[in-house]
Amino acid sequence: MxxxxxxxxxxxxxxxxxxxxxxxxxxxxxxxxxxxxxxxxxxxxxxxxxxxxxxxxxxxxxxxxxxxxxxxxxxxxxxxxxxxxxxVLEGTPAIVINKGKIDFNVLKKNHLDLNQLQHLLRAKDIFSVRECEYALLETNGTLSVLKKPLFENVQRSDLNIQPTQVSLPLSLIIDGEIVYDNLKIVHQQEDWLMHEINKKGFQSHKEVLYAEWKEGEDLLVQGY
Incomplete structure (x- = not known):
C-alpha cells in the first residue's frame, strides 16, 4: 500500500x-x-x-x-x-567591460573573477580582452558583448554583396522516422521523399539517421 x-x-x-x-x-x-x-x-x-x-x-x-x-x-x-x-527581483545587466577596460568594481559587486570573465568571453569567440569594446553581464548570468570595430565580423553590406534569400532548414527524417509535419511545410509527399533518399542509395527511411531539407539545395541524407 x-x-x-x-x-x-x-x-x-x-x-x-x-x-x-x-x-x-x-x-x-x-x-x-x-x-x-x-x-x-x-x-x-x-x-x-x-x-x-x-x-x-x-x-x-x-x-x-x-x-x-x-x-x-x-x-x-x-x-x-x-x-x-x-x-529588485531580477536585477539589471552590469557593464563589466566599458570602452575596452575591465571594471573591477563591477566584477567584485557581481562576484565574478577574471577567470570566469575569460571563460564567458571565449564562449563568445573572444580570446583577448583587447578585442572587446563592451561586455554586459546579463541577469541570467550570460555575457553579451560588442566587439571593437577592428575585430567585428565582416558583413555583406561592407563588401556590397547582394543578400541571398533566407530559408529555414527542416528535418524530414530523424532516427529513421519521417517528420510528416515538416514534410507538409515543404509541400511535398512521402513518395517524393522516398525518391530522394533512393537517389542517395537508401532503400527505406528506416535506414536514414537524418535527412534535412533546405530550399534551393539537394536533400542532405545521412545513414547510421
Missing amino acids: EYMSIVVELVVGYFALLFLTKILGKTQITQISAFDFISALILGELVGNSLYDNEVSVWQILAAIFIWGFLIFATEFITQKSRRFRH
Whole structure:
C-alpha cells in the first residue's frame, strides 16, 4: 500500500509540475534568473519531501504546488508591470567591460573573477580582452558583448554583396522516422521523399539517421 501511495504521489506531482511549467511559460527554463532558480527548487522540494511523509495526502501536494505556482505567477505579473519591483527581483545587466577596460568594481559587486570573465568571453569567440569594446553581464548570468570595430565580423553590406534569400532548414527524417509535419511545410509527399533518399542509395527511411531539407539545395541524407 505504501508503494502504491508513492506511485500515486509521483504521477500526480509529475503532471501538476508539467502543467504548472506550461502555464508559467518558457522563461522558467530558458531565461532563468535567481528568483526562477529558487522557485524551481521549491517546487521540486514540495513533491520530493511529500513522498517520505505519510501524513501528506495527494490533495495537500496539489494545493502546495498550485499555491506556490500562483505566487510565482503573481510575482511575474507584477514584475512585468513595475520596473522597480522587476529591478529588485531580477536585477539589471552590469557593464563589466566599458570602452575596452575591465571594471573591477563591477566584477567584485557581481562576484565574478577574471577567470570566469575569460571563460564567458571565449564562449563568445573572444580570446583577448583587447578585442572587446563592451561586455554586459546579463541577469541570467550570460555575457553579451560588442566587439571593437577592428575585430567585428565582416558583413555583406561592407563588401556590397547582394543578400541571398533566407530559408529555414527542416528535418524530414530523424532516427529513421519521417517528420510528416515538416514534410507538409515543404509541400511535398512521402513518395517524393522516398525518391530522394533512393537517389542517395537508401532503400527505406528506416535506414536514414537524418535527412534535412533546405530550399534551393539537394536533400542532405545521412545513414547510421
